[in-house]
Amino acid sequence: MKKPIIVTIFFLCTICCTIQAQETSPQSSNLSAGKLKRLGYHAMKYHDAYSAIDFFEAYSAKRKNIKVLYSLAECYRAARDYKSAREAYSEVYEAKPKAYPLALYYQAALLKTEKRYEEARILFQKFKKSGATIINGIDYKKLTNLQIQACDSALQWIAQPKNADIVHANNDINKASIEFSPLYLTDSTLLFAALRSDTIVYTVVDRDMHEIPQRKFYTATLAADNTWNFSNEWNDARHLTAPNEQIGNGAFSLDKRRFYFTRCVKNNSFDYECALYVSEKMGQTWGKPDKLPHSINAKGVHTTQPTIGINSKTNNEVLYFVSNRHGGKGGMDIWFSEYQKNKGEWTTPKNCGNAINTPGDELTPFFDITNRTLYFSSNGLAGLGELDIFKATGELGKWIAVENVGAPVNSPFDDLYYVPHPNHTDGVFTSNRTGSITTMHENCCDDLYFFRYNNHITLATEGLVLQKINPQVKHILGLEAEIATELSTDTLTPAENIPVTLYMIDEQTKEKVVAAQQHTDKNGYYLFNVEKNTYYEIEVEGQRKPNPTLTFNTKNSEQSDTLQQPDVVIEYIPQIPFIIKNIYYDFDKSDLRNASKTVLDTTVLVILNENPHIVVEISSHTDSKGDYDYNIKLSQRRAESVVNYLIKSGIDKNRLVARGYGETRPIAPNENEDGSDNPEGRQKNRRTEFKIIGTIDSYEKIIYEE
Numbered sequence: 001m002k003k004p005i006i007v008t009i010f011f012l013c014t015i016c017c018t019i020q021a022q023e024t025s026p027q028s029s030n031l032s033a034g035k036l037k038r039l040g041y042h043a044m045k046y047h048d049a050y051s052a053i054d055f056f057e058a059y060s061a062k063r064k065n066i067k068v069l070y071s072l073a074e075c076y077r078a079a080r081d082y083k084s085a086r087e088a089y090s091e092v093y094e095a096k097p098k099a100y101p102l103a104l105y106y107q108a109a110l111l112k113t114e115k116r117y118e119e120a121r122i123l124f125q126k127f128k129k130s131g132a133t134i135i136n137g138i139d140y141k142k143l144t145n146l147q148i149q150a151c152d153s154a155l156q157w158i159a160q161p162k163n164a165d166i167v168h169a170n171n172d173i174n175k176a177s178i179e180f181s182p183l184y185l186t187d188s189t190l191l192f193a194a195l196r197s198d199t200i201v202y203t204v205v206d207r208d209m210h211e212i213p214q215r216k217f218y219t220a221t222l223a224a225d226n227t228w229n230f231s232n233e234w235n236d237a238r239h240l241t242a243p244n245e246q247i248g249n250g251a252f253s254l255d256k257r258r259f260y261f262t263r264c265v266k267n268n269s270f271d272y273e274c275a276l277y278v279s280e281k282m283g284q285t286w287g288k289p290d291k292l293p294h295s296i297n298a299k300g301v302h303t304t305q306p307t308i309g310i311n312s313k314t315n316n317e318v319l320y321f322v323s324n325r326h327g328g329k330g331g332m333d334i335w336f337s338e339y340q341k342n343k344g345e346w347t348t349p350k351n352c353g354n355a356i357n358t359p360g361d362e363l364t365p366f367f368d369i370t371n372r373t374l375y376f377s378s379n380g381l382a383g384l385g386e387l388d389i390f391k392a393t394g395e396l397g398k399w400i401a402v403e404n405v406g407a408p409v410n411s412p413f414d415d416l417y418y419v420p421h422p423n424h425t426d427g428v429f430t431s432n433r434t435g436s437i438t439t440m441h442e443n444c445c446d447d448l449y450f451f452r453y454n455n456h457i458t459l460a461t462e463g464l465v466l467q468k469i470n471p472q473v474k475h476i477l478g479l480e481a482e483i484a485t486e487l488s489t490d491t492l493t494p495a496e497n498i499p500v501t502l503y504m505i506d507e508q509t510k511e512k513v514v515a516a517q518q519h520t521d522k523n524g525y526y527l528f529n530v531e532k533n534t535y536y537e538i539e540v541e542g543q544r545k546p547n548p549t550l551t552f553n554t555k556n557s558e559q560s561d562t563l564q565q566p567d568v569v570i571e572y573i574p575q576i577p578f579i580i581k582n583i584y585y586d587f588d589k590s591d592l593r594n595a596s597k598t599v600l601d602t603t604v605l606v607i608l609n610e611n612p613h614i615v616v617e618i619s620s621h622t623d624s625k626g627d628y629d630y631n632i633k634l635s636q637r638r639a640e641s642v643v644n645y646l647i648k649s650g651i652d653k654n655r656l657v658a659r660g661y662g663e664t665r666p667i668a669p670n671e672n673e674d675g676s677d678n679p680e681g682r683q684k685n686r687r688t689e690f691k692i693i694g695t696i697d698s699y700e701k702i703i704y705e706e
């Protein structure tokens with residue numbers, strides 16, 4: 001798969017390679033020009049930007065070669081020495097503009113790191129006029145249009161930053177190496193990955209070293225007397241593990257029982273290959289990591305940077321991850337795979353789509369399950385400089401409201417690994433902005449930064465779901481209204497455990513995505529957190545379709561508030577079994593009598609037609625006379641005879657489930673206490689029941705407990 005060298009090297013710098021800053025470099029001044037050039041390209045092959053820079057700089061001091069100079073510019077950019085890269089690209093383009101059109105594009109892009117947006121815009125427009133489009137499989141025409149847009153937007157973002165404070169994490173966390181992949185374990189415990197080395201390790205020169213520093217996971221704890229007052233008092237950073245292979249980029253399952261992470265190992269060509277692993281918690285310890293299946297860890301590509309979400313429809317775990325696998329939009333993309341609990345396997349990964357992925361690179365996703373928001377970094381969407389942080393609401397391949405989080409969180413440099421604190425006012429991210437700790441050039445290395453949004457407006461919406469009994473259903477159920485004891489057709493009561501879904505609506509396209517879901521409490525109450533300047537729809541799941549909905553927006557909300565929604569009233573059908581009376585069969589037979597069909601026509605069939613979205617179970621039961629297994633089979637056939645009759649009467653077969661329980665679920669004693677026969681009890685046990693078990697939308701979640 002073709003991709004710019006910057007992608008490969010930067011990507012590996014964040015998760016696997018061993019390069020870092022030092023004061024000395026390999027001795028190269030006494031090598032011949034030819035040897036220096038060969039070593040430079042050899043270092044590039046192994047993604048060792050720093051060794052390549054040393055060799056190419058030494059070569060350039062001896063000879064002038066535009067091809068080598070372009071390679072040196074690429075390596076400067078990979079090492080994030082932006083000014084040196086820009087100057088080298090400029091020299092290359094002046095010498096051979098037609099041979100190296102991308103030198104102009106990257107010269108313009110790197111001007112953004114110096115906030116020289118007007119100059120960058122001019123060069124991007126010049127590049128656009130050159131007619132360069134698809135290069136190395138990347139759509140630079142589309143990227144250039146986005147970059148021109150970014151030059152306009154960046155000035156506005158800088159002029160009107162969000163009201164937020166940014167704090168550089170203290171020296172217990174940040175060292176002269178890189179820190180990345182932060183996660184909040186609790187409100188006061190931070191997990192992150194880091195390479196603890198104060199010197200550069202030259203991969204090519206030192207390839208046989210056995211003590212090459214490894215990336216490890218560390219934890220830092222907020223000071224005991226600090227109640228998250230943003231004072232930067234995180235301390236006591238301790239590493240969790242010391243494997244002999246490179247690891248990083250962690251993500252927990254929602255129940256915290258599984259930990260997904262990236263592991264990168266060297267192949268036979270001394271190159272790194274990155275794949276995803278999972279470890280399961282066993283008591284107080286973690287089990288041996290297992291590599292995820294080949295469907296996720298595709299051969300010959302990088303698979304990394306996992307985050308976990310939940311499918312709002314199936315409730316299955318969803319793994320989002322970054323890969324340069326085939327079928328992407330360009331460079332590194334964000335993909336997803338769903339774990340199918342019923343099959344015990346992961347689905348074939350799918351691309352998250354055009355709203356998220358671009359011809360550039362999308363990295364470091366974090367899925368916030370509380371508001372179904374994906375935070376990620378991209379250099380293919382309009383940003384202030386290199387990688388900017390964005391957010392989007394939705395799931396799987398459907399996303400809306402893609403938005404740059406703006407300054408001061410974003411800078412002209414690389415900003416990534418954005419993770420909100422559980423309070424959603426604070427958070428943490430990684431950046432190589434000026435001011436990070438380094439022993440080399442000022443933007444070489446990533447540090448952790450904390451943020452806090454000031455004057456944060458907290459918005460929520462709340463409401464009640466009430467229920468009333470369907471008059472016709474009440475009539476069918478009859479007096480014996482043990483089922484509808486407290487319900488008259490005019491009485492409204494709280495509807496407990498009713499699914500309520502909050503959708504976010506795109507103002508322009510009117511497309512909607514799930515923003516949050518919950519069930520009503522015993523009082524029929526629901527509450528959702530919402531955001532400013534957004535359109536929403538609330539949907540309440542009822543047994544009649546279409547479901548009741550409410551729409552509202554937060555366009556005029558300028559202070560913290562809880563928006564009250566009108567009560568929603570749904571019709572109630574008891575979701576507990578009721579007996580269908582007078583369903584008779586001939587002795588030892590399962591065929592329905594005509595009289596039984598008449599009963600079904602005036603009870604079950606009416607309810608099913610009145611409520612076309614419900615799924616029901618028809619169950620048949622026997623007394624305890626006869627063989628146990630035989631009674632199970634006979635009752636199953638009898639239940640199926642009812643289901644078959646309802647299907648012939650026009651009911652969708654997908655709404656009907658036949659269950660024969662035999663003698664296993666008596667509702668009355670088959671015998672008296674003295675052991676004598678109880679005919680009345682046996683008669684009650686020989687029954688057919690009707691029970692609502694869900695709706696068409698939710699039926700795939702039903703699990704039977706025998």
